Structure formats: structure tokens, C-alpha cells
Amino acid sequence: MVCFLYQNQTNRHVIIGKISKNEARVKFDEVIHCNNCGKQVPGGLQTGKSYYQTKPFEIELEQFKKSYLCGICRDKNRLENKKSD
Numbered sequence: 001m002v003c004f005l006y007q008n009q010t011n012r013h014v015i016i017g018k019i020s021k022n023e024a025r026v027k028f029d030e031v032i033h034c035n036n037c038g039k040q041v042p043g044g045l046q047t048g049k050s051y052y053q054t055k056p057f058e059i060e061l062e063q064f065k066k067s068y069l070c071g072i073c074r075d076k077n078r079l080e081n082k083k084s085d
């Protein structure tokens with residue numbers, strides 16, 4: 001799956017979609033739950049103004065929410081992937 005997101009552990013807004021270099025950004029909040037443990041996570045997101053609320057944006061947002069893992073579950077996944085190498 002192609003993914004444009006840059007995750008971090010703080011409360012800064014996570015970038016999804018595309019933002020051109022000098023483009024205005026739209027910040028918005030979504031209710032997001034970890035798809036593994038169900039924990040609600042801070043859903044502060046941002047994207048480029050021209051991309052916001054377009055069809056590709058809606059699709060990407062859905063994909064993002066469907067595949068989201070919290071930091072703890074992501075770390076677990078990483079460890080498990082290592083084991084199976």
C-alpha cells in the first residue's frame with residue numbers, strides 16, 4: 001500500500017496526502033482507533049488545502065483509519081516481524 005504519512009509520537013498534526021511546497025495546510029481532527037488494541041489515539045491530521053476533501057483524500061483517510069496502529073502495537077509488530085526473518 002502506498003502511504004504518504006509521516007508518523008510521530010507527539011501531538012503534532014500527522015501529515016496525510018500531499019502538500020505542495022508552498023501550499024496552505026488544513027488541520028483537522030479525526031477520531032482514530034488503533035486497529036489492534038482499539039485504543040483511541042489523538043487524531044490531529046493535516047493535509048494540503050487543494051487535496052483536502054477531494055475523493056482521493058477521502059479514500060486515503062479511510063485507509064489511514066483502517067490500518068492505523070498505535071505506537072505500542074506498531075513496536076510489537078516490528079519485533080514480531082524481526083523474529084520471523
Ligand SMILES: [Zn+2]
Pocket residue numbers: 034035036037038039069070071072073074
Ligand atoms: Zn494499539
